[in-house]
Amino acid sequence: xxxxxxxxxxxxxxxxxxxxxxxxxxxxxxxxxxxxxxxxxxxxxxxxxxxxxxxxxxxxxxxxxxxxxxxxxxxxxxxxxxxxxxxxxxxxxxxxxxxxxxxxxxxxxxxxxxxxxxxxxxxxxxxxxxxxxxxxxxxxxxxxxxxxxxxxxxxxxxxxxxxxxxxxxxxxxxxxxxxxxxxxxxxxxxxxxxxx
Amino acid sequence: xxxxxxxxxxxxxxxxxxxxxxxxxxxxxxxxxxxxxxxxxxxxxxxxxxxxxxxxxxxxxxxxxxxxxxxxxxxxxxxxxxxxxxxxxxxxxxxxxxxxxxxxxxxxxxxxxxxxxxxxxxxxxxxxxxxxxxxxxxxxxxxxxxxxxxxxxxxxxxxxxxxxxxxxxxxxxxxxxxxxxxxxxxxxxxxxxxxxxxxxxxxxxxxxxxxxxxxxxxxxxxxxxxxxxxxxxxxxxxxxxxxxxxxxxxxxxxxxxxxxxxxxxxxxxxxxxxxxxxxxxxxxxxxxxxxxxxxxxxxxxxxxxxxxxxxxxxxxxxxxxxxxxxxxxxxxxxxxxxxxxxxxxxxxxxxxxxxxxxxxxxxxxxxxxxxxxxxxxxxxxxxxxxxxxxxxxxxxxxxxxxxxxxxxxxxxxxxxxxxxxxxxxxxxxxxxxxxxxxxxxxxxxxxxxxxxxxxxxxxxxxxxxxxxxxxxxxxxxxxxxxxxxxxxxxxxxxxxxxxxxxxxxxxxxxxxxxxxxxxxxxxxxxxxxxxxxxxxxxxxxxxxxxxxxxxxxxxxxxxxxxxxxxxxxxxxxxxxxxxxxxxxxxxxxxxxxxxxxxxxxxxxxxxxxxxxxxxxxxxxxxxxxxxxxxxxxxxxxxxxxxxxxxxxxxxxxxxxxxxxxxxxxxxxxxxxxxxxxxxxxxxxxxx
Numbered sequence: 001x002x003x004x005x006x007x008x009x010x011x012x013x014x015x016x017x018x019x020x021x022x023x024x025x026x027x028x029x030x031x032x033x034x035x036x037x038x039x040x041x042x043x044x045x046x047x048x049x050x051x052x053x054x055x056x057x058x059x060x061x062x063x064x065x066x067x068x069x070x071x072x073x074x075x076x077x078x079x080x081x082x083x084x085x086x087x088x089x090x091x092x093x094x095x096x097x098x099x100x101x102x103x104x105x106x107x108x109x110x111x112x113x114x115x116x117x118x119x120x121x122x123x124x125x126x127x128x129x130x131x132x133x134x135x136x137x138x139x140x141x142x143x144x145x146x147x148x149x150x151x152x153x154x155x156x157x158x159x160x161x162x163x164x165x166x167x168x169x170x171x172x173x174x175x176x177x178x179x180x181x182x183x184x185x186x187x188x189x190x191x192x193x194x195x196x
Numbered sequence: 197x198x199x200x201x202x203x204x205x206x207x208x209x210x211x212x213x214x215x216x217x218x219x220x221x222x223x224x225x226x227x228x229x230x231x232x233x234x235x236x237x238x239x240x241x242x243x244x245x246x247x248x249x250x251x252x253x254x255x256x257x258x259x260x261x262x263x264x265x266x267x268x269x270x271x272x273x274x275x276x277x278x279x280x281x282x283x284x285x286x287x288x289x290x291x292x293x294x295x296x297x298x299x300x301x302x303x304x305x306x307x308x309x310x311x312x313x314x315x316x317x318x319x320x321x322x323x324x325x326x327x328x329x330x331x332x333x334x335x336x337x338x339x340x341x342x343x344x345x346x347x348x349x350x351x352x353x354x355x356x357x358x359x360x361x362x363x364x365x366x367x368x369x370x371x372x373x374x375x376x377x378x379x380x381x382x383x384x385x386x387x388x389x390x391x392x393x394x395x396x397x398x399x400x401x402x403x404x405x406x407x408x409x410x411x412x413x414x415x416x417x418x419x420x421x422x423x424x425x426x427x428x429x430x431x432x433x434x435x436x437x438x439x440x441x442x443x444x445x446x447x448x449x450x451x452x453x454x455x456x457x458x459x460x461x462x463x464x465x466x467x468x469x470x471x472x473x474x475x476x477x478x479x480x481x482x483x484x485x486x487x488x489x490x491x492x493x494x495x496x497x498x499x500x501x502x503x504x505x506x507x508x509x510x511x512x513x514x515x516x517x518x519x520x521x522x523x524x525x526x527x528x529x530x531x532x533x534x535x536x537x538x539x540x541x542x543x544x545x546x547x548x549x550x551x552x553x554x555x556x557x558x559x560x561x562x563x564x565x566x567x568x569x570x571x572x573x574x575x576x577x578x579x580x581x582x583x584x585x586x587x588x589x590x591x592x593x594x595x596x597x598x599x600x601x602x603x604x605x606x607x608x609x610x611x612x613x614x615x616x617x618x619x620x621x622x623x624x625x626x627x628x629x630x631x632x633x634x635x636x637x638x639x640x641x642x643x644x645x646x647x648x649x650x651x652x653x654x655x656x657x658x659x660x661x662x663x664x665x666x667x668x669x670x671x672x673x674x675x676x677x678x679x680x681x682x683x684x685x686x687x688x689x690x691x692x693x694x695x696x697x698x699x700x701x702x703x704x705x706x707x708x709x710x711x712x713x714x715x716x717x718x719x720x721x722x723x724x725x726x727x728x729x730x731x732x733x734x735x736x737x738x739x740x741x742x743x744x745x746x747x748x749x750x751x752x753x754x755x756x757x758x759x760x761x762x763x764x765x766x767x768x769x770x771x772x773x774x775x776x777x778x779x780x781x782x783x784x785x786x787x788x789x790x791x792x793x794x795x796x797x798x799x800x801x802x803x804x805x806x807x808x809x810x811x812x813x814x815x816x817x818x819x820x821x822x823x824x825x826x827x828x829x830x831x832x833x834x835x836x837x838x839x840x841x842x843x844x845x846x847x848x849x850x851x852x853x854x855x856x857x858x859x860x861x862x863x864x865x866x867x868x869x870x871x872x873x874x875x876x877x878x879x880x881x882x883x
Contacts, residue, residue, distance in 0.1 A: 071314040078229045078317075086229060094222040124266055125220060128292035131314040132223040 071134030209324030244270035
């Protein structure tokens with residue numbers, strides 16, 4: 001009696017093992033592509049190409065739509081092995097500093113009486129900052145803001161500030177996406193300008 | 197960026213040292229990266245005031261400066277002017293503002309170039325040409341001038357050279373050697389290190405304080421309108437000096453005068469008249485007179501010059517006879533032109549001067565109770581603060597120089613006087629000791645008269661802090677103006693005779709020239725006045741009147757004054773101008789009073805003052821006061837350079853040979869952090 005009982009148990013046991021093994025195998029199989037990607041094997045060239053194409057097209061659209069200008073290219077050219085994340089770092093620094101500036105401008109606008117000289121000065125800082133990273137649309141909006149300041153046009157300044165904030169947020173989001181794509185291609189591939 | 201060092205040696209322009217000043221962090225980072233790509237040696241600084249301090253401390257540490265125009269703590273144009281005057285380095289302006297009028301303003305202030313943001317790599321790759329161009333043009337100016345082997349110059353410049361060389365220790369590339377060569381043409385030719393680069397190096401004329409004093413005297417004698425290089429050269433009778441040297445120096449001088457005149461246009465100079473006479477009287481003491489006389493620039497001449505600049509009547513300056521003392525007065529008067537700012541200073545300055553003469557106890561044991569001191573209080577410039585006070589301050593500076601000389605002289609006098617000063621109600625209670633300190637620190641031997649001469653103030657300024665201190669005591673009057681004035685004065689004096697162009701400096705400048713005079717004149721000074729004078733000068737130098745600075749962002753006067761005095765102080769002054777003319781001084785005197793220790797105090801005082809400056813004036817002063825307690829040796833040493841050995845001054849002159857003397861002054865002053873002057877100036881103004 002015992003013998004047959006044991007035998008069936010063993011069978012069950014082995015069956016379970018086999019299932020588990022299968023599960024592992026399947027899991028392993030599914031992980032293979034990830035591993036390959038992480039190792040940057042030639043196999044994922046297709047993915048790279050896709051990514052590269054995405055990045056290139058995104059950058060082109062940013063330029064075409066006027067979000068960025070030539071200065072951004074200059075920044076990317078400065079990027080190399082010694083400073084592989086240069087552009088991203090500068091952009092991050094810009095957004096941090098410019099957020100502060102925007103807040104200052106907003107506060108200054110709400111003060112009564114308005115100090116247009118100070119507002120102009122703040123906008124000027126913003127403009128200089130933005131131009132350093134090639135933020136074209138924002139730079140233009142800053143010029144508009146400054147024009148309103150010199151005309152002492154409070155309403156114009158308020159409207160302009162709203163536009164600046166929108167441009168600021170839009171650019172920030174777009175660049176974040178852009179950098180995410182870049183991160184996926186890996187540091188060695190980051191020299192976008194060399195892709196052409 | 198590897199191998200920058202090796203590249204620096206012969207791979208020009210690799211390794212060129214660039215200082216970038218911009219309050220925008222993004223732009224700073226981008227520029228730094230770009231400049232590194234160009235293989236330059238980059239230093240970034242988000243604050244203009246700090247940048248100025250850095251430059252003052254290490255003149256040779258940078259080859260070119262790139263500065264933003266709009267900055268919160270200091271106007272870019274002001275920084276541009278100061279750097280040009282004090283350090284004579286090429287400055288490139290940069291801004292997102294591309295309006296023609298702004299660009300024009302930059303050019304007018306002396307910018308080598310003006311870049312529009314965003315700055316591109318290609319533009320940065322070419323900035324080396326500005327450095328080379330400047331060097332070449334300076335060399336050309338001195339093509340025909342051999343080394344000036346004036347013994348007088350050698351003496352004061354010795355320290356200067358040492359100073360300069362130490363400042364240059366950083367340079368080991370061709371850049372430095374070239375620059376250094378230009379500066380030390382006299383006896384420290386060996387100071388230069390490294391082999392000169394391919395560009396020809398002609399010895400540059402070092403416009404030391406004495407030399408400048410001689411120059412100013414000659415110009416005064418001829419009359420500013422009739423002063424032609426040939427005649428000036430003849431009058432100066434300095435072997436080795438060429439007409440070209442004089443011509444270029446005259447040009448700078450004229451520019452300076454013009455700037456001062458413009459600056460002070462419309463500024464009443466009540467002091468000039470009353471103060472001078474008042475001072476003259478009390479001075480009575482030989483020393484003072486000597487001091488004035490030593491100025492070499494007859495007070496009348498000074499006054500005349502000042503008047504010319506300011507359009508004021510020259511009568512006030514009439515200080516006949518006393519060479520030094522008169523000179524001082526003249527200087528003081530000259531300060532008046534500073535204008536409103538100086539008003540506050542003006543008053544004290546006069547007073548200081550008196551004290552300076554008598555009260556330069558500085559290091560020497562006791563100047564022997566300067567009789568003038570007593571006079572000081574009397575003289576209290578009380579007249580409206582007017583700029584003349586400032587002028588006086590500068591005078592004091594000059595006198596500081598003299599003071600050093602006087603150090604040897606009766607210290608007791610100084611101390612005596614100093615104490616008197618303390619009595620003065622002026623807020624600037626600069627402990628008389630401080631005055632004494634100056635001389636002490638300066639360690640100027642009486643022989644060094646040239647330096648001691650009030651005009652010398654340039655060099656002395658740093659060391660004279662103590663004397664300056666006295667001034668403030670006396671000058672209770674509107675510290676603000678005084679301070680400003682004093683600074684201006686200081687600057688003037690320190691930077692070199694040319695500084696007078698700054699406007700207020702005029703008298704100071706005069707003093708300087710007087711300093712240049714052969715010791716005999718100075719010796720008189722030294723006896724009594726020197727200490728005082730020196731202090732004054734010192735004061736002038738350091739105490740850049742904040743007010744003064746601020747008001748004129750572009751005014752060379754203010755600039756020179758402010759910066760001349762103390763590097764750090766300047767910044768402080770600038771920012772604080774309105775706040776505290778007295779701030780520095782007031783505090784100092786308190787601190788100072790405690791310490792009469794020789795120069796040391798001053799140094800510390802001066803140093804602190806200088807250092808304290810950046811930012812709030814009041815705070816600066818206070819800090820300086822605190823510093824008084826501790827006499828930073830370094831500060832002192834620096835002062836010494838200025839005052840006693842004339843190192844301070846010579847350096848400046850050396851540096852700027854071609855440029856306005858103010859540069860030198862500012863440089864020296866700036867470099868010597870110990871320039872207590874800034875505070876001193878304030879005090880003097882306060883007088």
